[in-house]
Amino acid sequence: MRGMVSVTRFAPSPTGRLHLGHALSAVRAHDLARAGGGRFLLRIEDIDGTRSRPEHVETILRDLAWLGLEWDELSFQSERLALYAAAQARLGDLLYPCFCTRAAIAASLSAPHGPVAAYPGTCRSLSAQARAARIHEPHGWRIDIARAVDRVGPLDWRDDQAGTIAADPLRHGDVILARKDAPASYHLAVTVDDAAQGVTDVVRGRDLFEATHVHRLLQALLRLPTPLYHHHPLIVGGDGQRLAKRHGAPALAAMREAGEDGHALADALRRNMLPAGFRLGEA
Known part of the structure; x- marks a missing residue:
């Protein structure tokens, strides 16, 4: 690059x-x-x-x-909503509907999991029949992060200051990729947009360093290029x-x-x- x-x-x-x-x-x-x-x-x-x-x-x-x-x-x-819908469709069987409210998720977490409070996977274990019965309810779409990591194997990315970083998306748990009130989450939209617009260098604050672990996974799953990151x-x-x-x-x-x-x-x-x-x- x-x-x-x-x-x-x-x-x-x-x-x-x-x-x-x-x-x-x-x-x-x-x-x-x-x-x-x-x-x-x-x-x-x-x-x-x-x-x-x-x-x-x-x-x-x-x-x-x-x-x-x-x-x-x-x-x-x-x-750019059509781009996000196409990316979501490509992720296919790695996604599952989540019916949990933020309050319910917060109540289910007794301790933080790593740098963020990871989703405990409540809806991941629902049967196909249970999902079908509830699909009319408000819901978002989460990615089964463990299955996704297994699919792509080890990954890394580069930051201009920190050097080569081993991607560890598992620490974030099953993140939301589409919300009830938005067609794409930050993680999905920014990954798709940066690739579609040919962004070679991502300049952003140090507070988004951890999010890059998830973005690198999505890049691999969607076969998108990985920019050089500059977290200031x-x-x-x-x-x-x-x-x-x-x-x-x-x-x-x-x-x-x-x-x-x-x-x-x-x-x-x-x-x-x-x-x-x-x-x-x-x-």
Whole structure:
């Protein structure tokens, strides 16, 4: 893969305003592509029908322009649903319907399983007759992760900082690939989209490092290429907690509307210089 022109992407969800952490990812992805004459893609991940808002899309576009970033292609996941349905069909017998609510799953877990609380497999053991009898009920689709791993054998992937990583999707349990309220989960959609759009380098925060184990498995099952990953440190506040929309992280839009210089902010991020009260967390 090295020696190829880099194709990168920034893929925000229009569920709230962008913050400094998003700016860092966008700047790094943009600059990696531009350094070698490559392409920088903007993909709006808008298939969370309960939280996505059209007004946030316009704000995202304004924020990125304010930072001085230009993209070569703009796409929307909501226009790519047929790709996710085709991928789900290809996974076929590895998927099973799950009727469990989040509350029921939480109640069934007495202790965490690895880095995430793995699904205990409640619906995996349902008979074909039981599934058929309940299929009219609201449900998602999970992948039988153990069977999937057995099918493809050992896998690895590369991170530009961590080196070669042995994929270990088993630690995540039977993850959801399609939800009751969305046609594809993050895991399935991002894997399919990156391959379909020819993304060679994935730039994203360190908080998504563990998700790559699942993405590598899906790439193998669907016979898709594996990009090089660039997981960067997260920006944290004075309390050491990572920035997040739900925690009221300072919005880029607020900075923009206050008259701050977006180009200057982007240049500062390139030098790992952050506004007062913020710092980069552990790599």
